[in-house]
Amino acid sequence: MIMPSCSLLHLADEDDDRVFEMGDYEGPIARWCSGCGDHSVLTAAQRLMADKQLKPETTVFVSGIGCSSRFPHYMNTYGFHGIHGRALPVATGVKLSRPELDVFAVMGDGDCVSIGAGHWIHATRYNLDMVALLLDNNIYGLTKKQTSPTTPRGYKSNTQPRGSYLLPMNPLEATLGVTNASFVAQTAEWIPAHLFATLKAAYEHRGFAFVRVLQRCPHFMPDLFTDAVKTPDMIEILDHPEGIRAAGIEKIYKNTTRHDPADLNRARELAEDMSAIRLGLFFRDESRPRYEETRALQKRTAREKMDLLNEDFDRYAV
Amino acid sequence: MPVEIVTGNHAAGYTLAVAGEANRNARGATCGIYPITPQTEIVEKVAAFPFTKGRVVPVESEHSAMGVVIGASLGGARAFTASSSNGLAYMVENIMVAGFYRLPVVMVAVNRTLGPPWNIWSDQGDTLMLRDFPWIQLYCSDNQEVSDLTLMAFRLAEDHRILLPVLVSMDAFIVSHTQQETNLPSQELADQFLPELDLPQRMRHDDPKTLGGMVWPDTTTTLRMEAHEAMLRVPEVYEECRQAFRDVFDRDPGAPIETFHTDDAETILVASATVATTARDVVRRRRASGEKVGLVKMRMFRPFPEEALRTACASASRVGVLDRDYAAGLGGVWWQDTRAAFQGHREDLVIQDYLLGIGGGDVTPETVDRVLDDLGTREKAGPPEWADIRREEVLA
Numbered sequence: 001m002i003m004p005s006c007s008l009l010h011l012a013d014e015d016d017d018r019v020f021e022m023g024d025y026e027g028p029i030a031r032w033c034s035g036c037g038d039h040s041v042l043t044a045a046q047r048l049m050a051d052k053q054l055k056p057e058t059t060v061f062v063s064g065i066g067c068s069s070r071f072p073h074y075m076n077t078y079g080f081h082g083i084h085g086r087a088l089p090v091a092t093g094v095k096l097s098r099p100e101l102d103v104f105a106v107m108g109d110g111d112c113v114s115i116g117a118g119h120w121i122h123a124t125r126y127n128l129d130m131v132a133l134l135l136d137n138n139i140y141g142l143t144k145k146q147t148s149p150t151t152p153r154g155y156k157s158n159t160q161p162r163g164s165y166l167l168p169m170n171p172l173e174a175t176l177g178v179t180n181a182s183f184v185a186q187t188a189e190w191i192p193a194h195l196f197a198t199l200k201a202a203y204e205h206r207g208f209a210f211v212r213v214l215q216r217c218p219h220f221m222p223d224l225f226t227d228a229v230k231t232p233d234m235i236e237i238l239d240h241p242e243g244i245r246a247a248g249i250e251k252i253y254k255n256t257t258r259h260d261p262a263d264l265n266r267a268r269e270l271a272e273d274m275s276a277i278r279l280g281l282f283f284r285d286e287s288r289p290r291y292e293e294t295r296a297l298q299k300r301t302a303r304e305k306m307d308l309l310n311e312d313f314d315r316y317a318v
Numbered sequence: 319m320p321v322e323i324v325t326g327n328h329a330a331g332y333t334l335a336v337a338g339e340a341n342r343n344a345r346g347a348t349c350g351i352y353p354i355t356p357q358t359e360i361v362e363k364v365a366a367f368p369f370t371k372g373r374v375v376p377v378e379s380e381h382s383a384m385g386v387v388i389g390a391s392l393g394g395a396r397a398f399t400a401s402s403s404n405g406l407a408y409m410v411e412n413i414m415v416a417g418f419y420r421l422p423v424v425m426v427a428v429n430r431t432l433g434p435p436w437n438i439w440s441d442q443g444d445t446l447m448l449r450d451f452p453w454i455q456l457y458c459s460d461n462q463e464v465s466d467l468t469l470m471a472f473r474l475a476e477d478h479r480i481l482l483p484v485l486v487s488m489d490a491f492i493v494s495h496t497q498q499e500t501n502l503p504s505q506e507l508a509d510q511f512l513p514e515l516d517l518p519q520r521m522r523h524d525d526p527k528t529l530g531g532m533v534w535p536d537t538t539t540t541l542r543m544e545a546h547e548a549m550l551r552v553p554e555v556y557e558e559c560r561q562a563f564r565d566v567f568d569r570d571p572g573a574p575i576e577t578f579h580t581d582d583a584e585t586i587l588v589a590s591a592t593v594a595t596t597a598r599d600v601v602r603r604r605r606a607s608g609e610k611v612g613l614v615k616m617r618m619f620r621p622f623p624e625e626a627l628r629t630a631c632a633s634a635s636r637v638g639v640l641d642r643d644y645a646a647g648l649g650g651v652w653w654q655d656t657r658a659a660f661q662g663h664r665e666d667l668v669i670q671d672y673l674l675g676i677g678g679g680d681v682t683p684e685t686v687d688r689v690l691d692d693l694g695t696r697e698k699a700g701p702p703e704w705a706d707i708r709r710e711e712v713l714a
Binding site for chain 1: 351352353354358362363364366374376378379380404408433434436684
């Protein structure tokens, strides 16, 4: 018996004239709770794939453990439901051995910010060409309401029944502080147009694209974004011609700030300041060295290879 | 304290907490916690407990949970944690550290199948994976045993003749999430039963030193040998703790192995945890119809109670070991140790392995009946039998 996996449609073929629609990327019916933000991200990912006409057999979704990590089960692509916190090292291995594949790592706040935080920092520094999604609902949902590193201070959970006593981690601030960060964005699952535009920008970025998706958990963190959903002015959209622009949301989300995503210092200031919920592209720099380029094997002719070999042999000649 | 109806997880969580509270006159309690199904309720119960002096640290991983426990024990706290399955696997590095530092910490584990593929049901492969580490390992069949052995674990671990960590295990869901009438220890009786914590390795202002430095092979060998000798003292100290427990609580927490109709049995099953409970029912029924069958319920896995097992099986010609675990390339873990226990003592004994309930499969009386039917006809042992897999169905 082999491990359960998605059935794949076709093998890659140069004469491939298939046209994919969103439904072609759908796996089994998603079994997340109704109202869970994961549904939105799943739909946005399928829309992105249809938009870019990505082939199911050349797309890989890697996850860890948590509600969000069921993501690959529901995609009709390659998928790997891995170990808690370890989506990024697995995704790194896949991308390095098969650079032609499109790789997405899907993590929750437990996976990325808690148990796998070390990998998050180093994957950012490696800057491999992949998309990393942090589906952040500020709580451990799969194990049913325990404090996560992004849980707001004072929130009562089953592991901190008297209220969370630590300041929550700020994943944007942390990522922007890592050497070689090249793409950092934030979006929200309840604004589908912005979510899609952000995933699209992340996919188009050459390098490690880190996207934090603000998410509601209707069961274990029900009120966190209620006000923000009802009051669009609480959301501040980062706007710039070089940033992320979602068509059609400007009538609702009028609170905007002009921010040049090339400005790292300003990006850090905006990420650190918690007076508003900011969505958009905080930082992008495609000139940052990517691991696959840094470690790429130099192409050499047979003559050059032979010369190098002889040079090495000469070192040991007696 | 009146009998309460609680789950196995809550019995464990409550008992860990009262054991921690019992150290309130010293450095208190420290518990590092990280949730994992099906153990999460244990750490939640601990987190909700109103400790007089103690810290529950909601760390970012199981590895850190055991790290906090190690540091707290060195600092003089009564330290404990709980975990399960892949959480234990991630914790392994620090589990070993706690063992070889000889820190008397306690961990409750809920036996869950190691992934992949992901599976949350019961299987002992997670804790049996720790078999080569210097940890005492105890296995429970019901909630009362969970509570009693958790309390026993602290006294046993902290005895200066032992100074080894103790692992107390229970089956996922079958025990962890099942409510049973349980006589939980009151704080007063827990205070009476547990001695004041005296940790020789703890940090002291009059004796600053560094632990865990680089050594030569002879030092490592000596430390391993000392841990082994402490393991050898466990049966004797366990009996003392058991007697003290009886004196305080007026009930028996149980011996390292429990025998059922073994005195004149020709065929004996060796089982642990809830599989032993099912097997006991089958043995009882078959005894009533005149069959000379018996059961050994293994409560202790480390140190392996070899001598007690040999004595219990003295009359038997056939022993069937029921393993809810699988060691790749060999077979059941309990079977391997059972064979080793008889090696050089009973070459005539048929010791057959039955792998059942793997990945949380239901172990029914019918399964145990099939095992006994098969075992009764055997003249010699064969390779491990996959008792849940009917080969004719697989081949069809």
